[in-house]
Amino acid sequence: MKRIATFVKSYKWMWPLIPAIGLIAVFFVLPMIHLFRLSFLKYDPNQIYLPIYTLENFVKFFGDIYFWNMIWVTIKVGLLTTVGVIVLGYPVAYYLTQCYGIERTLLTVGFLMSLFVTMLVTTLGWAILFLPYGLIQQFLEMFGLIAGRLQFIKTVTALVIVLIHIHLPYAILILAASIQAVPEEKMQAARMLGAPNYKVFLNIMIPLTMPGIVSSTTLIFMLAVSSYLVPVLITGYSVRVLPIAIWSYTSELLNWPFAAAISVVLFVITAVGTYLFLVVTNWMTKRGQWEMV
Amino acid sequence: MIREFVLETILQIKGLKKSFGAQQVLKSLNLEIRKGEVVTLLGPSGCGKTTTLHIAAGLLKADAGEIFLRGAPVGHLPPQKRKVGMVFQRYALFPHMTVYENVAFGLRMMKMPSEQIRKEVYDILDVVRLPDVTHKFPSQLSGGMQQRIAFARALVMKPDILLLDEPFSNLDEKLRREMELETRRIQQAVNITTLFVTHNQEEAFVMSNRVAVMNAGQIVRIDSPREIYRDPGSRFVCSFLGDANYLEGRVTGVESDTIFIRVNDLLLEATSSSAVREGGQVAVAIRPERIKISKNESRDARNVFNGVISDVIFKGASLSYRIKVGEIVFDVDKYSQEDDLFMVNDSVYLKFDKEAVLILQIDN
Numbered sequence: 001m002k003r004i005a006t007f008v009k010s011y012k013w014m015w016p017l018i019p020a021i022g023l024i025a026v027f028f029v030l031p032m033i034h035l036f037r038l039s040f041l042k043y044d045p046n047q048i049y050l051p052i053y054t055l056e057n058f059v060k061f062f063g064d065i066y067f068w069n070m071i072w073v074t075i076k077v078g079l080l081t082t083v084g085v086i087v088l089g090y091p092v093a094y095y096l097t098q099c100y101g102i103e104r105t106l107l108t109v110g111f112l113m114s115l116f117v118t119m120l121v122t123t124l125g126w127a128i129l130f131l132p133y134g135l136i137q138q139f140l141e142m143f144g145l146i147a148g149r150l151q152f153i154k155t156v157t158a159l160v161i162v163l164i165h166i167h168l169p170y171a172i173l174i175l176a177a178s179i180q181a182v183p184e185e186k187m188q189a190a191r192m193l194g195a196p197n198y199k200v201f202l203n204i205m206i207p208l209t210m211p212g213i214v215s216s217t218t219l220i221f222m223l224a225v226s227s228y229l230v231p232v233l234i235t236g237y238s239v240r241v242l243p244i245a246i247w248s249y250t251s252e253l254l255n256w257p258f259a260a261a262i263s264v265v266l267f268v269i270t271a272v273g274t275y276l277f278l279v280v281t282n283w284m285t286k287r288g289q290w291e292m293v
Numbered sequence: 294m295i296r297e298f299v300l301e302t303i304l305q306i307k308g309l310k311k312s313f314g315a316q317q318v319l320k321s322l323n324l325e326i327r328k329g330e331v332v333t334l335l336g337p338s339g340c341g342k343t344t345t346l347h348i349a350a351g352l353l354k355a356d357a358g359e360i361f362l363r364g365a366p367v368g369h370l371p372p373q374k375r376k377v378g379m380v381f382q383r384y385a386l387f388p389h390m391t392v393y394e395n396v397a398f399g400l401r402m403m404k405m406p407s408e409q410i411r412k413e414v415y416d417i418l419d420v421v422r423l424p425d426v427t428h429k430f431p432s433q434l435s436g437g438m439q440q441r442i443a444f445a446r447a448l449v450m451k452p453d454i455l456l457l458d459e460p461f462s463n464l465d466e467k468l469r470r471e472m473e474l475e476t477r478r479i480q481q482a483v484n485i486t487t488l489f490v491t492h493n494q495e496e497a498f499v500m501s502n503r504v505a506v507m508n509a510g511q512i513v514r515i516d517s518p519r520e521i522y523r524d525p526g527s528r529f530v531c532s533f534l535g536d537a538n539y540l541e542g543r544v545t546g547v548e549s550d551t552i553f554i555r556v557n558d559l560l561l562e563a564t565s566s567s568a569v570r571e572g573g574q575v576a577v578a579i580r581p582e583r584i585k586i587s588k589n590e591s592r593d594a595r596n597v598f599n600g601v602i603s604d605v606i607f608k609g610a611s612l613s614y615r616i617k618v619g620e621i622v623f624d625v626d627k628y629s630q631e632d633d634l635f636m637v638n639d640s641v642y643l644k645f646d647k648e649a650v651l652i653l654q655i656d657n
Contacts, residue, residue, distance in 0.1 A: 185385035188352050191372045192379050193399030193450060203398075207389045285389055291432035293388045293439065 039260035049257045057261035067245075067262075074241045075269065077159055078225035084164040085171045085220045086213065092168075093175035111169040119166055123233045126162045127153070130234065154238035162234050163224050170223075171216040178212025179205070181292070207285045208292075214281050218274045225270055242266045300328040301363070303486040304349065304454050309358035311344055318344050320510040321358070326454065331480060331487040332515075333497040335533065336507030342490045345507075346456050349488060351375050362453055373402075378447030378485075379456040383463060384439050386431040392418075392442050393427035399450045417449040420482055437468050441475070448483055455480075457489040461496060473499045494534050498522070506530045527654045528576060537578040537651070538623050547571050551647060558619055562595050563650035576653040581626040583649035586614065586641045587633070597644045602635050616643060 042052040061067050096107055114122075129135045130153040140146045152158055182205065190200045206213070228243035237244065242262055249259035282288065304326040311319040318341045326332045334342035347353040349360060351372035360368050367375050387395050393414060400410045418424045421441040431439050440460060447455055460476070461469045473496055480487055480500075491497055497504045498518040505515040506529075514521055514530045525531035528539065542556035547565065554561045554575055561577065569575050591597050600618035607629065614625045614635065623643060627634075635641055 183383065183385065185381045185383060186387060188350075188372070189379070189381060189385035189446075190387070190398070191352075192350060192377065193446070194373045194402040195398070196373060196402075199402065204387060290388050290430035293384070293386060293431045 035260050035263055038257055039264045041257045041260075043255050043257045048254055057258050058265075060258065061261055061265065070240050070242055070245060071265070071269070073156070073239060074225050074243075074266070075273075077156060077163065077239075077241060078221045080156075080160045081163040081167065081224040082217050082221045084160060085167050086175075086217060088164065089168055089171040089175055089216070090213075093172045093179055096172065096176045097180045108173075111172055114169050119229060120233075122166055123162060123230050126158075126165070127233050130158050154235050156235075156239055159231060159235050159239055162230050163227060166230065167220045167223055171220055174216040174219070175209065175212045178209045178215075182208045210281055210285045210287070214278060217277065221273065222270050225266065300330075302326070302361075303328050303330075303363060304488065305361040305364075306345070306349065307359050307361070309345065309348060309360070310356045311341070311348065311353070312356055318510050319348075319355075322510070322512060324505060324512065324515075326486055326488060328486055329484045330503065331489060331501045333489045333491060333501040333504045334507055334512075335491060335494065335497040335504050337492060337533070340507040341510040342492075342507050343458060346379075346458055346488065346490050349454075350377050350379050350456055376450075376453040377456060378450055378452035378454070379458065380440070380443045380447055380460045382459045384431075384443040384460075386439055386443060386446070388431050390430075391427065392423075392429055392431070392434070395431065395442060396446045396449055398446065403450075413449055414445075417445045420448070421445045421479060436464055437472055440464070440472060441479075444476070444479055448479070448485065452485070454486045454488060457487060459491055461491070461493070469496075476500065506533060525578070525651060525653070528578070531578045531651060531653060535580065536624060536626075537580050538584075539576065539578050539653075540621065541574065541576050541655075544569050544571050544573050544575050554650075557621060559598055559621065561650055562647045563652060564647050566652040568652055568654065574655060576655050578651040578653055579623075579645060579649050580651075581613065581624045583645050584623060584625045585644045586616070586625055586627070586635065587644065588635075588639075588641060590642050591644055593644075596647060596650075597642055599640065599642055602637050602639045602641060605635070605637060616641065618643065 038049065039057055040053050040055070041049040042054045042056065044050045096104065099107065131137075132153065134153075136152065137146070186204055186208065187200050190204045191197075195203065225241075226243055227241075228247060231239060231241050231244055232247075242265070246259050246262050246266070249255045249262065302325055304324070306322060306324040309319050309322040310317075322341070322345060324332070324345075334345060336342050344353060348355045351367070351370060351374075355368060358368075359366050362375060362377070387398065390398065396414045396417060397410050400413060405413070414427070415424065418427065421444055423438060423441050423445070426434060426438065426442075431442065434442065443460070457476075461472055464472055477500055487500075489497070489500055491500075501518060503515060504518050504521055505512045506521065507513065508529050514526055521530065522534055525534060531537055531539075540556045540561070542554045542559075542561070544552055545555045545560070546553035547569070550565055552563050552565050552569060554563060554577060556577075563577065590599070598618045600616040600623065602614055603617050603622070604615040606613040606615075610629060612627045612629045612634070614627065616623045616625060625643065
């Protein structure tokens with residue numbers, strides 16, 4: 001009894017963690033275990049699944065070129081979105097760290113405000129712009145740049161543009177925090193040693209802000225490949241990405257084991273992709289060997 | 294010690310002006326530094342010394358005025374186009390590069406062949422006496438070592454002038470003294486022209502051939518350390534260069550080599566100065582180490598005053614006495630090893646040479 005009492009006492013510091021750990025365990029870990037199990041169960045048209053373990057869901061998935069293509073489109077959308085967000089977001093984040101006072105407050109509030117607008121509204125706004133005979137088409141026709149119906153709304157390009165727009169604020173805020181952490185003097189020192197601006201950026205800024213680049217890249221990639229609402233509203237079924245297939249097998253075809261299998265594939269892709277990206281950037285910037293001074 | 298420089302002017306600053314918003318930081322600053330010279334900008338924080346350095350480096354643009362390096366105007370050039378080296382306050386080493394890569398960075402930017410880079414890097418690391426740390430990262434080095442690497446990184450570029458922005462302010466007292474001497478050694482070893490910025494008077498004296506004391510965006514006095522210490526000229530400069538007893542009085546008599554100053558009941562004698570006239574108000578300063586104390590009254594009655602010790606402060610190598618002479622309190626420093634030590638309430642006689650009485654301008 002006494003030993004139990006001491007044990008409980010020595011782990012007293014963990015008490016505040018219990019609600020969060022409990023939430024994660026009940027609403028994330030348990031469903032994930034269930035999902036993983038489901039992906040190995042046999043599909044049955046009447047009972048949805050039978051308690052028989054099988055690999056047939058994965059065999060079906062990887063045996064079909066249609067699904068391989070879907071993986072490729074999903075990864076392509078994820079990568080294009082991520083690259084677009086980082087390339088567009090980095091200069092803005094840098095500018096944000098360089099301005100002061102009211103300008104900075106207004107900019108920050110502006111980025112945060114756009115997060116208050118629900119993704120549904122933002123996406124519908126874009127859908128209206130992209131519609132055949134919508135605003136973009138009218139505008140382009142006004143200048144005689146195009147004639148006839150615009151084939152824009154159902155494309156990967158349109159999807160990536162909307163995903164970039166929606167995810168930009170997250171990346172800017174994360175990147176700004178990591179750019180802020182690099183002392184101005186490091187850049188000045190590089191300049192005084194004869195480095196032109198692009199070399200200061202490549203040799204000093206990129207390696208020193210790599211933690212921010214990695215975390216925003218990871219976050220944006222995961223959000224983009226798992227995005228469901230935006231593909232549904234912008235491209236419908238004409239651009240097939242994994243989340244749409246998951247939804248369709250879950251709600252329309254009621255083949256839950258197969259939907260679970262696609263989910264597991266998507267999960268593994270994001271996990272492995274993120275891990276590889278971390279390993280490569282760590283190796284490139286020699287992370288772990290040095291500390292900020 | 295006071296060397297005569299008849300050498301080429303390396304850096305010339307003419308009529309430099311700079312404001313940040315409504316605040317004028319530099320008001321028409323002029324400065325000239327000759328080859329091999331170490332000039333210190335000494336002043337309190339906010340006096341514009343760091344701004345001057347940053348403008349010389351090209352990191353800031355001046356509102357007016359021009360900067361010349363070896364006679365050529367450089368005000369329009371970005372920092373990478375000037376042959377100027379800089380050691381930053383926090384060294385600004387690149388934490389993700391090894392010591393070798395840090396020192397080689399500038400040479401690589403010049404596209405120097407790697408064999409030659411290797412030689413130059415090892416040569417300069419020998420000069421700063423750190424040849425064995427090339428593979429280490431800055432975070433694995435002590436503060437003093439990081440600083441020497443920062444010096445090596447700037448010096449390996451063979452700049453026309455080296456700018457030092459309070460490089461010792463992050464070091465503890467003992468290391469600071471060590472690095473002052475080390476920097477002086479490196480500076481002399483490569484004979485590099487140096488503009489040094491500090492708010493520490495002792496650093497300025499140890500390092501420099503000339504000290505420029507700055508206040509409110511202007512150089513108020515520029516001369517050799519000894520000359521400035523001997524004749525500070527104004528109360529601001531005097532107070533910045535160490536402790537002093539400040540008195541104000543009236544000139545009661547002027548002779549060929551002596552002036553007489555009445556401060557309350559005391560009559561001081563000082564060497565004559567063109568800055569005073571009979572009957573005028575005058576401010577004077579007396580350094581605490583220039584005052585002698587004895588138990589017995591001296592035969593010579595000039596600049597001798599009787600007082601009572603009100604406090605004794607032990608400082609290690611020195612002792613500080615507070616002595617009341619009538620209404621006036623004098624601080625007097627003595628070596629603590631001296632035989633004649635006094636106690637509180639001892640009655641003593643103060644004595645100082647008339648050369649010890651520094652005549653100051655009266656500040657408005």
